[in-house]
Amino acid sequence: MKLARRNEPNFPSFFDRFFNNELMDWDYNNFSSTNTSLPAVNVKETDDDFIIEVAAPGMEKNDFKVNFKNNVLTISSEKKNESEEKKDRYTRREFSYQSFQRSFTVAENAVLGEKISAKYNNGILKIILPKREEVKPQPEREIKIA
Template sequence: MTLARLSNNLFPSFPSVFDRFFEGDMMDWNSANFASTNSTLPAVNVKEDDNEFQIEVAAPGMKKEDFKVDYDNGRLCISSEKKSENEVKEGEKMTRREFSYQSFQRSFTVPETMVEGDKIKANYADGILRITLPKRDEVKPKPPKQIKIQ
């Protein structure tokens, strides 16, 4: 059985609220991209190789002083708060003044048994905050051990 849309619309130039109901998953919250919703929550990439994890946070237009990165009890927390105010000079009459305030917080669970917490590094360049979490030697892949046949 195939679901078909009924097109008995009295106002064909105005789409019905239900026209696209069956065309997508309205409850697909896992694939929501906050960057497309004008939110201040930045997009994040997480990479892993044999030696480390790397988290990249897209945050253009910020300064490294705007970020706070904490690692405590297996939880990495990245946050930022940025305020922008236009200063009024003496003798100026203000007709309109707009403030800008942006903040975000992203948290990741990274077990202490996997990373060297005291060797975590962060670098901000070209609008990307990169956080490197070196893996502990115990969790790094080991080369196969050659067994001598006797």
């Protein structure tokens, strides 16, 4: 499936190349350590940024780790829940453990790695990857013929 943002098929946007050049390795870098599914992710492109939204309701911002190294953005989470109830002659102890990791490879020199930001609000982890000037859309300009 080809994602297109513009009508000029000869000039694909960085967003098109982000998906179509196998820049996301879904087979080896994305996993859940339990038999649960990975959280849903939306990737959005604006003129200035790439925005990744991860649906993760019921979590807290401290449950996440977001790293950017060697053009790979990695989002991971570990959450442990434990409870213990003691009554009369029995003890009931319950615990659960959830973890996942998602990785996205970004084209070299496409984003300002030092300016990536993240925030968690209302069950959505939002990561903003600011684009470098070189990959931002440039206005059309007319070239004078000499």
